[in-house]
Every structure is written in C-alpha cells, then in structure tokens.
Amino acid sequence: MCYHGTPVNIIVGSHVWIEDPEVSWIDGQVSKINGKDAEIETTNGKKVVASLSKILPKDMEAPPGGVDDMTKLSYLHEPGVLQNLKIRYELNEIYTYTGNILIAINPFQRLPHIYGAHMMHQYKGAPFGELSPHVFAVADVAYRAMIHEGKSNSILVSGESGAGKTETTKMLMQYLAFLGGRAATEGRTVEQQVLESNPVLEAFGNAKTVRNNNSSRFGKFVEIQFDKSGRISGAAIRTYLLERSRVCQVNDPERNYHCFYLLCNAPQEEVEKYKLGNPRSFHYLNQSKCYELADVSDAREYLATRRAMDIVGISQKDQEAIFRVVAAILHIGNIEFTKGKEVDSSIPKDDTAKFHLKTTAELLMCDIDALEDALCKRVMITPEEVIKRSLDPQSAAVSRDGLAKTLYSRLFDWLVDKINNSIGQDPNSKCLIGVLDIYGFESFKSNSFEQFCINFTNEKLQQHFNQAKSQTTLHTSSLLIAVFSVCDMIKSFTCLLLTA
Template identity: 80%
Template sequence: GTPANIIVGSHVWVEDPTLAWIDGEVLSIKNNEVHVQTSNGKKVTTDRSKVFPKDMEAPPGGVDDMTRLSYLHEPGVLQNLATRYELNEIYTYTGSILIAVNPFQRLPHLYDTHMMEQYKGADFGELSPHVFAIADVAYREMINEGKNNSILVSGESGAGKTETTKMLMRYLAHLGGRSGVEGRTVEQQVLESNPVLEAFGNAKTVRNNNSSRFGKFVEIQFDKTGRISGAAIRTYLLERSRVCQINTPERNYHCFYFLCAAPHEV
C-alpha cells in the first residue's frame, strides 16, 4: 500500500535502473508525484507508491534477524543483506529461515570443527546466523520429538544450494558420527558420494561452474541414540539433453572431462 509517512524531507528509497535501489531525500510532493534528491546526486521523479521509507536508525552493521527491521520492504531487506555481506556476514535470519548470500570465496574459518562445536546444542538465535544452527535445530527436534525432519534448501542457479547442502551434511555427520568404528563410516560414505554424484550430474553453465543439473533428496537415518545408521540419496530429473547437446560456453557433465584427463592406464 501507499506509505502514509512520506513527507518533504523524508529519507526514502527509490528504484534505480543500475543499483536496484538508491536512497535519497524527498524534495517535494505534488499529488502522487514525488521528487527525490538521490544520494548519488540525481533528481528523480516517481510515483508515490514506488517510494519507500528508509530507516535512519538502522544499526550500521545491519541486523542479524530481518524481523527486527523497522521496514520489511524490498529495499530494506536488500540493504540489510548488502550491509552484512560487506562485513563478510553471509548469513541472516528471517525468523527461523536462514538466508545465505553466496560469498564466492572460500571462508574456511566459517566451517571448521571449532565452529561446529560452538553451534552444537546452542539455543537458536544465541549465536550468529549460520547453516549449522539450522542443522542443529533440525537434529535436536528430531531427537526430542522422535520424528523425521527436513531441511529445504532453495534458490536460483548459482545461489549456493549445493555448497550449503554439503555443509548441512557435514554438520549432521559431525553430530551423529561414530568415532573409533572400523572401516569407513556411513557418514564418511555419504560425504564421499558428493564428488561422484557431481561428476555425473554437474556441469559448467553460464551461471555456475558447478551447476547441479538434477534434483537431490538426501536422507540421513539416525538410530534412537542420534547416531547415523544409514543414508539414501534419491536423484530427480537429470538434464539428459546435455549429454548430446551443449551450447558454448557451457560444458558437458564433469565425468567426460575427467575421463579424457585420466592417465592411460586407468
């Protein structure tokens, strides 16, 4: 709806063709036309319904749960995510949902054993937003309620679903793993299945160098004590057309290049 609190002098967000949103100050309002002086020195005239109030009291580092934003509109949400991203904070909550912004760089400190130990059993929301916190809640609820639990990872191509899923699996393997078991454990085998599945089902696309061209349902089974007892991976809808038809600069499935690069004796 139309925000009622836009007056001359208000700090606002308006759409920008390149930046998506730009902040500015309202110079004048005539009927439904709002004139805005933007912070990058432009004057913009736009419809009142396309002007959104800017929270001037927002903390400089953003908020780690978006439900705490004064204004839950698109520019407010994006500004918060961008502010946090600048500080390498790639995770943000919206209530119990975790939003991950692809860092496009390795952040090993974020996923090491020390970090896993910190999230183990910590109350949700007590520590910074993290994919481990989501896995921890899912695991704990499963144990406490004795029921199956699911974690849905969604996003556009290249958003980071595959990487996020691997982190979830690593954390669950950490929680439910057995130490001192002879041979390779179930959780090791589950984690080791990733490179094989990716070889046959992932390919370079224009949007992602390691794009999963199939859907995946990973089931990890736990016994009553919370230890991993088994696992199943179901795959869906592999993009089969890619095997015989690819458009440059995209590539075929990784396995073909692995085969060509393999030494002769293999």
C-alpha cells in the first residue's frame, strides 16, 4: 500500500492524478518527463506540466464498482479515496469502510430500502465485513462486543455540519432499539422514548444554518444502558456546548432556534396569550431576513412539538411554562434603552420598550422594577459593601442579551433533565453503548470563538479516537463513523487523512 508522500516510480506512460483547482483532482497519463517535471495528458483533453513530487499514481486495477473497504486500495491517497467514494456514491452505495471506520456519504434523499426491518435482520449477528458496509454493522459490532466481553462501547459520529451525523445517529439508535428493545407491553419502552425525544430536542436545539436547514447547535451523547441479558434498561441524553450566541445574534440566511418561529406560528389564542405576532417584529429574529424553511410549516411543527412533548412526559403545565420563557426571550430582545437622567445610566427607550419590559415581567412572573434594575444596573459585591452602578444604554443592551442567552440555555438544560427523568436511568446497569453526535466542524470567512471551540472539540475527539484505536482491537474499541456531504468531501478528507 502506498500512502500520500511515498515516492513511486513515475515514468512515461504512467497513469497518475494531479491536483486541479476546479475539480480537486484530475487523472491522466504521463507523456514526457523533463528533470523534476512531467507533462501529463489529462482525461479531459488538456496538457498539463506538474512537478513529479506533486503527482500521485493512479490504481488502474481497481474494480470498476470501487472497493467496499478502502484498505483494499493499492494507493490510499486522497484522489484514490475520493474516486472510490465517488464511484460508490454514483451506484447509491453511501457506506464504505476504511478498516473499522465507516465512511458515510450524505445521500440527500430518502433510501428506505437500506434501513428497513429486513436489513436489520440481515445485519443482526453477521460478522463485521461480511455484508456491505452499513451503519447497522457498526452498531452490531458494538452490541456484540458489549454482550460477549461485558464492556461498554462508544460510537463517535464525526463530520462537517450538514454531513449527516444526526441522521446517522438516529439510524444507530433505531438499530440498537431493534437489538435490545423489549416487546412493547404496557406504556412506552425506553428506546421509544429516546427516539421520541428527538423532535423536542430539535425544536429547541436546532436551527437553520447556511449548510443545513435543521442543524443541531449542541453536542449530544446518548447513553443506552443495558441489563445483564442485553435488554435496554435505561438511557440518558447528555448535551454539550449549546450555541448560546444564536439566541441574540443571527446572520442572513440563517435562523434562530426553531422554537421561536414555531411559537410565532402557533394557534391564534396562543399567539395572543404570549403577545407575540409576526417574527419580523422581533429583534432576535429580524436580524436575518430568513423566516421560513422550504417545505416546512412552522404552524404544523408547533403542534407536532407539543405532541412530542406530551409523549416524552412533559405536562401541560410545564409546556406552558416552557413557551412562556420562549416568548419572554423574544420580548426581552425588544427592550431598547436610551440615556437616563444620571450620567451613564439608562432607561427603557419608549412606550414600545416599556410594553416589552412589562410583558417580559408578566411572562417570567417577576417584579417589573426588579427586572428593569437587573437590566439597567450592575451590582458589585465587595468585602465592604454592595455597590449598585448604573449602566449606559449600550451596556444595558449587553446585559439584556446576557439574560436572554442564560434563560435559553437554562431552559434547554432543564428540558434535557426533564426528558432524562421521564426516560429513566438504570442504576444497576453494568454496560452501555454511547453514541456521540457532536456538532460538526465549521469554517467561515470569519469564525467566532464558538466555531473555534467546536472545531477544537472535533479535533480532540478525533485524536482521542486514534489513541483508543491504536491501543485496542476492533471489538473493544470506540467506533468511528465519519459522515460527509459530497460538496465538503474534499476538504473533510484532507482533515481525515491528516488525523488518521
């Protein structure tokens, strides 16, 4: 096997790959060699001169349909890997192994025939590698290793935003539910509850981004606990790094968290109860001109979310309270400030700001003067005394946004706790399978500190996986699923090869 950078004897007539600014890599045949350069006739009819050190050999013996495990490739270099995935993707084969890593390419279309019950039966107990690469095979290895060796396993799903991590996680959960699920006797089973909690988590933790209309803006580790006989006995959802800044700041063409738009499109009596209306009238939503999602009705989604909340055991009273906080956050965002009488002080700007202040206090059931004070003043506690200092309008707006972000992230954590309480944990469970769906790496023209944290976390996890992999065998290690969308494949692959 030849890795990127290993010198290979390139001679006149060799079939090679060279980098191309438009299509990433292009293949061709060497027609001349002059010292350190080679002239290549590319398959798209061009003549290109390239340095020999930048030319990679092309495997001419690779099967026309590609290989299902990339360790079988003669050259495991970037163009070889990409070509193999491309060939398979064109044949609707979205999964490929690289040893015990599963690469998944986002098909951007439903492929029900590869996820049905008959497929689950086929993969159950089948030795890894015997059947075509599949996400079910990875879950099956994890489950069998847990049963036979009594050890917990984790599956790490990694990839860029929009690549398909959350969808892949859902397939994993469905397969684990199939393997370890109980026959539904009375009430709902643990696995049903975990799967049903998705719409609730997505309503509050997902948003439209440039890359993905339903992007998870938090990391999620789902822990499925099993009893001695391999049946699911409990589960816990742990969430990380909710993107707080989105609550107050959204850029075109993105949206804030789905729940804000759902509530603005709730039945009329609800909208009136919370004194809401058109999303365009709220500062936290109208910084972006995107209010609707293609093919999605926020009004219908609101009702679906309420139903999902019923299913996961959130009472009507709690649901009311949740949406009161969501509405309050929108009103908080509309409290504008102007200079007060004293130097560097602030007061609500006008009657509109006062209306939103009053509504926020009503919704949060707190004292309006205390709320105004909390926004317009800063309390400093020193060993000697408590000092209250006025804030100028700009600082009051910062303090307002801080309150909105904290309220939202506490609400999200509370929701996750509520879901976990309702699902129930098994304190006696000895084994678990964890599925980590961390939110994907992102790279924009200008990247915020949050992007840095996301990308750093992804790098760290990849490193951790590599270490775990080098120390253990397939059956006891963490398992990795790397997901890609075709447009990001090239960039992502560079990352994968660098870290693999």
